[in-house]
Amino acid sequence: MDKKIMIGLLVTLLGLLVLSGYNSIESGAQAGYPPTVPHSIENRQNCLMCHESGVMGATVTTHPERPNCVSCHVTQ
Ligand code: HEC
Numbered sequence: 001m002d003k004k005i006m007i008g009l010l011v012t013l014l015g016l017l018v019l020s021g022y023n024s025i026e027s028g029a030q031a032g033y034p035p036t037v038p039h040s041i042e043n044r045q046n047c048l049m050c051h052e053s054g055v056m057g058a059t060v061t062t063h064p065e066r067p068n069c070v071s072c073h074v075t076q
């Protein structure tokens with residue numbers, strides 16, 4: 001294989017590695033897709049009742065100010 005192509009490939013692979021490492025640091029509570037709702041939302045329309053303060057072990061939301069939670073958090 002041509003030496004230039006080899007070097008090009010190596011650089012690309014290195015870049016991908018750096019990017020994926022960066023992504024795993026970024027994922028967590030900041031960026032990414034909204035997690036799906038793992039429970040039924042029947043009789044649970046008031047999401048903040050639990051998700052504002054963590055009632056029953058619910059994950060506390062970082063964004064209680066956003067309206068219409070289910071527009072982003074789809075149910076399964
Ligand atoms: C009665 C309390 C309660 C209400 C009301 C409630 N939830 Fe939850 N929610 C929980 C609990 C407890 C969990 C933890 C997972 C489990 O045990 O089901 C959870 C988990 C979640 C998760 C997953 C969080 C994560 O980090 O993966 C999302 C998203 C979520 N709920 C969204 C909603 C939305 C949207 C509503 C309103 C339509 C809502 N919840 C209403 C109690 C509640």
Ligand code: HEC
Nearest residue numbers: 029030031032033034047051059061062064066068069072
């Ligand atoms: C505009 C889209 C959007 C809306 C509206 C929204 N969320 Fe989220 N939510 C997200 C995203 C994206 C995440 C993934 C973590 C992040 O980027 O903050 C998330 C994460 C969460 C989590 C996991 C813990 C956390 O904060 O990281 C919970 C619980 C949650 N949301 C609950 C709610 C509730 C309750 C509402 C309504 C009051 C709501 N969300 C409205 C997009 C949204």
